[in-house]
Amino acid sequence: MSRTRTLDIPGHSRRAAPEFLVPPETLDAVSPSGDRGGMIIGSGPQGEPLGTSILRPQPTRMVTVGGLYLARQIALRAMATGAWVIVATGRPTAWKVLEQAAGETADGRQVPLAQIRRLTPFDPPRSTEDAPLLVIHDGGAVPQELFPPRSAWQTTMYVLPYLHPQMGNGPAANTAELVLLQRLPPNQAQLAGRIWYLQPPQIQQLTTLADDGAVVLGNMVWTPIQLVTNKREQEILGPVRRGD
Template sequence: MSTPPSTRARLGFGLIGPRRSRHAVPFDELASLNLPVGDDGTVIGVDAEGRPAVLGVNRPTPYEVTLIGGLWTAQVLALRAAATGARIAVETGRAAAWTALAQAAGGGQPCISLHDVGRVPPQGASAGSPVVVVRDCGMRPPRGRVVAGPWQSVVTLLPYLSPVAPRLMAKSALVGIQRVSPDEAAQIGRILHLSPSESQALSTLADGVTLWCANRDRQFVMTQATDAETGLLGSARRMD
């Protein structure tokens, strides 16, 4: 006797399952489905409303970041980028300040490498092995041998507003500013076309707070360390 059509197996698809109505939402109700998450990337802190602030440093296109701030914030950023699977190459003239971080990161895997200024070798970045180059080279970093490229971002750390800062900020897709002097705040405000209130705030920012600027977008972000980060790097600080 032949198998009833209702239970006959479909070639390659198994038995026909129960019939249910389609899950559909009217177009004017789609906005109600928004989820409180940011873009893929590295969580660098929380915004003024306490929502996660996410920085996507692993990109298929060149991406340059300038941070005028403290070593602590740069190291937290490097540590968290490494946790997302990126390899971190640190170009620095103060290797001793990075050694503990490089040894602790990656659970024994060499995910953070340290290099003298001007001695960063080609990193071979790819979609499966993205790279973040952190340039901690003082007030006047020389032009880097390794530049931003596909899947390779470059983060340049400046302790203060130096003579090379305007050039670096002009070519960066993202600029982060931590607490600076009132005179520096005024100069940065002119360079980045900040509002008067944003410029004035730069000289009063708490440790761990950064104003991130991308084109016309502005966002104050508080970086809060985890217990593990605090044990390794100490509390948030602007000065080193």
């Protein structure tokens, strides 16, 4: 069976759109789950793989707190499931690895799976089930609402280096369907408790997570995980870690 995947450009009909081949190395970097938009994000206490649907048939917000490594890992795995990734950032150099991971077509053109843009408003391409879209907002600890998800199969991911007290007043944190938290210092763990209504044992656990640990937080969901990687992903991103 062929290990390449053909992709259509979002916003164009399938019949008219040119096709691009995703390099096998991009697919090798992850082990996506079987459902559309799902991906493995870590392992459980017994080493069992744990996955979640990052891209969904409804507009979705998600938040990562703890550094660039986790956010770039999610972006890379979204690309491997066939999603388009647009990164709006003030530090484009930090995200160039996504363009490099996407590779080139047979005629030397860059595979346009990942786009790096400035932190200015733009109209994202149309997202569909066959061409889901992940918009990454890397705009500091108190990001403006520049790219709210507006259509099915579009997810906006807010990359927070740390928790700021003002985050509790904005839609990014209050309306996020999915939050991924790495280890937090005690004052930020207390803030997380107020924003997401956590219990004292959960707040305490956030302060003791290992460098490769995280917590998946959602509607009635609190799941500690261990972040996992493989050889190809380590070549692109380096070892699993907190921060960057």
